[in-house]
Amino acid sequence: MNLTLLHRLLLVVALAGWTLTLGGFLLWDLRLAREHMEELAIKEARSNFNKDLAFRLWATRHGGVYVPVDDRTPPNPGLAHLPERDIETPSGRQLTLMNPAYMLRQMLEEHGDFYGVRGKITSFHLLNPINAPDPWEAEALRRFEQGESEVLEFVEDDKEPRLRLMRPMETREGCLKCHAFQGYQVGDVRGGIGVTVPMRHYLDTLGETKRSRTIFFSVIWALGVGILVLLDVQVLRRLRAQEEHENVLKAQRQALIRANKDLTRLAEVSAHHLQEPSRRLLTFSQLLKDRLKVEETDPEVRRSLEFVEQNATYLRNLVRDIQLYLDADKPQGQPAELDVNEVVARVQQKLAPLISETGAEIKVGELPPLVFDLSRLRDIFLIIMENSLLHAGTGTRPRIVISGERLNGMNRYRVSDNGSGIPEVYRQRVFEIFERLGGGGRGTGIGLPIARRMVESAGGEIALETADGGGLSVVFTLPAKPPGEDG
Known part of the structure; x- marks a missing residue:
């Protein structure tokens, strides 16, 4: 997927995630605000109920009170059975008895007129029809008969949203004065006391809270979106710069690959075309030298012919090694x-003239078998052993020890000699093309680089170490088996 498209998709996901997160927090906060509002309304309803209950208990303990008769407080018809419902003071004032229910009803009406919170005392067995229950109250009274101790509900009808609360009204000793004839006993539930709290003020406050919280979260959301957009611009700018840089690198890489292919092809063609001239030059120089053997020849001419022969030999070997280097990373068979x-035994046979010339002693240990192409493995040992023989130095009989071992799926081979060695500072340089550190001009300077390329292309490593006898060891590793095979 294109980096820009992927970036845009991530931006959309980030914006959606930010929006959903803030939206979730807003809904959660508004829910808490509503629950808090409802808790406050319930607390107010219960506080008013407790106040009404305390007033009723006070009036019950006193058996009611006598008050002057007026239009608002006429004698209670429900108390006509009491002999002292109405009395006259010594001064001639007419007083009537207000039982607790009568007192509570009148107090609740006046409290509701002042504060909006209305209360009501009701029952299925009434002394005063005005206290008859409405449908909601009737349902609450029936639930009291089933054992519930409180009924509350948020309701909304044609009037306004309200909270209604009702609790059962138990019969106490003082209640029997007026209600004994109805058959009640102490402890009986003879009705309920209800409280109605208007919710308009709470809802208005909740609406203000919703608006303020929505504005607050909207500002936070907008700030977050702004930050995401700014980050998007910066990241997109960097992505485009990176994409442009990668395009440049890709173009450079492709150009380098093409140039490398062209150079490789040029080297292959050049090596191929140089083979025949170098071979002919060596052949004719040897023919000319042989013919001049039977005649008296100027020593200067003979030295010139030897120089031509040596350089023709070097050119032939150089062309051969260049071809080997170019093909070193490809299996030969x-x-x-x-x-x-x-x-190793075949390599010794091929190096027999050089071994005889130098008088070298070669010792070969038990070498672990290897899955590899024969041609390259033979060339690796040939290059390393020939290099040891060519750089044996003078005055010392060359001695070469070849050993090997298998470790963790890799074969490690060691070719050690007793030569003068190579200083550690130069041990990496000899693996570079045309780097030679002595040898009297013998060799082409490509041998060890060829060996390194063959080893590393197969997944191995090659390095130089100091040998036990003070000479040099060429140590290289190769996978015992190709990747993917058990081993």
Whole structure:
């Protein structure tokens, strides 16, 4: 997927996530605000109920009170059975008895006129029809008969939203004065006391809270969106710069690949075309030298012919090694399981003239077998052993020890000599092309680089170490088996 498209998708996901998160917090906060509002309304309803209950208990303990008769407080018809419902003071004032229910009803009416919170005492067995229950109250009274101790509900009808609360009214000793004839006993539920709290003020306050919280969260949301957009611009700018940089690198890489292919092809073609001239130059120089053997020849001419022969030989070897270097990273034939001791024995046969010339002693230990192509493995040992023989120095009989071991799926081979060695500071340089540190001008300077390329292309490593006898060890590792095979 294009980086820009992926970035846009991530931005949309981030904006959606931010919006959902803030929206969730807003809904959660508004829910808490509503629950808090409802708790306050319930607390107010219960406080008013407790006040009404305390007043009723006070009036009950006193058996009611006598008050002057007027239009608002006429004699209670429900108390006509009491002999002292109405009395006259010594001064001639007419007084009537207000029982607790009568007192509470009148007090609740006046409290409701002043504060809006209305109360009501009601029952299925009434002394005063005005206290008859409405449908909601009747349902609450029936639930009291089933054992419930409180009924509350937020209701909304044609009037306004309200909170209604009702609790049962139990019969006490003082209640029997007026209600004994109805058959009640102490402890009986003979009705309920209800409280109605108007919710308009609470709802208005809740609306203000919703508006303020919505504005607050909207500002926070907008700030978050702004930050995300700014980050989006910065990231997009960097992505575009990175994409442009990657395009440049890609173009450079492709150009480098093309140039490398062209150079490789040029080197291959050049090596191919140089083979024949170098071969002919060597052949004709040797023919000319042989013919001049039978005649008296100027020593200067003979030295010139020897110089031509030496350089023709060097040119032929150089072209051969260049071709080997170019093909070093490619298997030369089908890989197979090889007896490495047999491979080293063949290399010794090929190096027999040089071994005889130098008088070298070669000792070969038991070498672990290897799955590899024969041609390259033979060339690796040939290059390393020839290099040891060419750089043996003078005055010392060359001695080469070849050993090997298998460790963690890798074969490690060691070719050690007793030569003068190479200082550690130069041990990496000899793996570079045309780096030679002595040898009397023998060799092309490509041998060890060829060996390194063959080893590393197969997943191994090659390095130089100080040998036990003071000389040099060439140590290289190769996978015992190709990747993907059990080993």
